[in-house]
Amino acid sequence: MVHLSSLLLKSYHSGYVVIRLALAGHKQANRPFYRIVAAYNKRARDGKYIEQLGTFDPLPNIYNEKLVSFNFDRIKYWIGCGAHPTKPVAKLLGLSGFFPLHPMTVTEAERRRAQAKLAETAGGTEDSQEGQQTQI
Amino acid sequence: MFRVIGGRSVQAVRLLAPRSAVLVEAVRGRKSRNDPVAKSKEGRIKVPPPVDPVEMVVLKERYSEYELILRALRLEFKEEVLRKKYEEETGSQAEERARQEKEEHRALMDWNDQENLQMLKARILRIQKEEEEAESKTVEAAIQREEELQEFIRQKEKEILQLQEEAKNFITLENLDQRIEEALDNPKNYNFAIDKEGSVVKRTVLQ
Numbered sequence: 001m002v003h004l005s006s007l008l009l010k011s012y013h014s015g016y017v018v019i020r021l022a023l024a025g026h027k028q029a030n031r032p033f034y035r036i037v038a039a040y041n042k043r044a045r046d047g048k049y050i051e052q053l054g055t056f057d058p059l060p061n062i063y064n065e066k067l068v069s070f071n072f073d074r075i076k077y078w079i080g081c082g083a084h085p086t087k088p089v090a091k092l093l094g095l096s097g098f099f100p101l102h103p104m105t106v107t108e109a110e111r112r113r114a115q116a117k118l119a120e121t122a123g124g125t126e127d128s129q130e131g132q133q134t135q136i
Numbered sequence: 137m138f139r140v141i142g143g144r145s146v147q148a149v150r151l152l153a154p155r156s157a158v159l160v161e162a163v164r165g166r167k168s169r170n171d172p173v174a175k176s177k178e179g180r181i182k183v184p185p186p187v188d189p190v191e192m193v194v195l196k197e198r199y200s201e202y203e204l205i206l207r208a209l210r211l212e213f214k215e216e217v218l219r220k221k222y223e224e225e226t227g228s229q230a231e232e233r234a235r236q237e238k239e240e241h242r243a244l245m246d247w248n249d250q251e252n253l254q255m256l257k258a259r260i261l262r263i264q265k266e267e268e269e270a271e272s273k274t275v276e277a278a279i280q281r282e283e284e285l286q287e288f289i290r291q292k293e294k295e296i297l298q299l300q301e302e303a304k305n306f307i308t309l310e311n312l313d314q315r316i317e318e319a320l321d322n323p324k325n326y327n328f329a330i331d332k333e334g335s336v337v338k339r340t341v342l343q
Contacts, residue, residue: 099206
């Protein structure tokens with residue numbers, strides 16, 4: 001069957017351009033790898049994109065690093081042309097220093113720190129209680 | 137959440153043998169609008185995650201700052217893109233580039249014209265040579281044909297002479313009687329014998 005769309009060279013689009021993460025390489029299960037991509041909003045997540053602007057590897061490597069790459073020049077161009085970055089992309093850009101730090105990054109960090117402190121104090125009081133009991 | 141599969145897909149899938157009695161596969165949104173609530177979820181009230189008001193105030197502040205900075209960045213980038221485009225089209229470099237391109241184009245067109253002239257000359261020479269060759273060929277062909285004609289005429293003349301000479305020995309009405317008497321007077325004997333060694337014997341039984 002001949003795909004008429006390719007014959008007509010359809011290039012109209014509805015919606016706007018977004019900079020988002022697209023999953024790459026679905027051949028391997030349980031090994032995700034994201035491409036940072038400029039695509040039209042209505043396209044499938046892994047479908048045809050306009051341009052690739054970077055990568056993101058969510059699994060940490062042997063040095064416990066998660067590697068991210070950006071093409072800042074082209075990102076500037078696309079944001080100048082009116083592209084919207086998604087939340088995770090905005091967070092990553094904030095961490096990289098290109099954008100200001102995302103507020104949720106800061107709040108998440110604070111929350112986690114509070115949790116850790118709570119757990120520490122709880123553990124500390126338990127230990128001290130146990131210690132007292134054993135002493136007694 | 138899990139869907140029971142049966143029917144046509146079962147035969148192949150049964151080979152991937154799950155130990156359960158029923159083959160299941162995961163499918164999202166199994167319940168439709170009118171299905172009743174599950175027994176384990178009967179008294180459930182959905183509650184959104186709790187919001188800390190202090191944190192919320194701080195977050196709102198942070199978000200407003202963040203959006204401000206982001207808007208400023210966006211406008212900056214837009215301006216940069218527009219400036220780049222403007223410089224591309226009507227910048228200082230653009231005129232020079234256009235001029236250089238025109239110069240190049242003119243030079244190339246001149247070169248092209250010269251090449252065309254040279255090819256024209258070569259072509260004219262070639263055509264002349266071909267014409268001369270054709271002429272010479274036709275002339276040669278004409279000469280050849282004339283020679284053949286002459287040859288033919290000579291051949292015919294030779295034959296005529298030969299015939300004329302032979303005509304002297306022809307038997308005509310006047311010679312008839314004479315020749316008959318001559319023939320009767322001189323009987324010729326064509327008989328001969330030859331043996332295996334090749335010796336010819338002309339003496340035969342005379343008549």
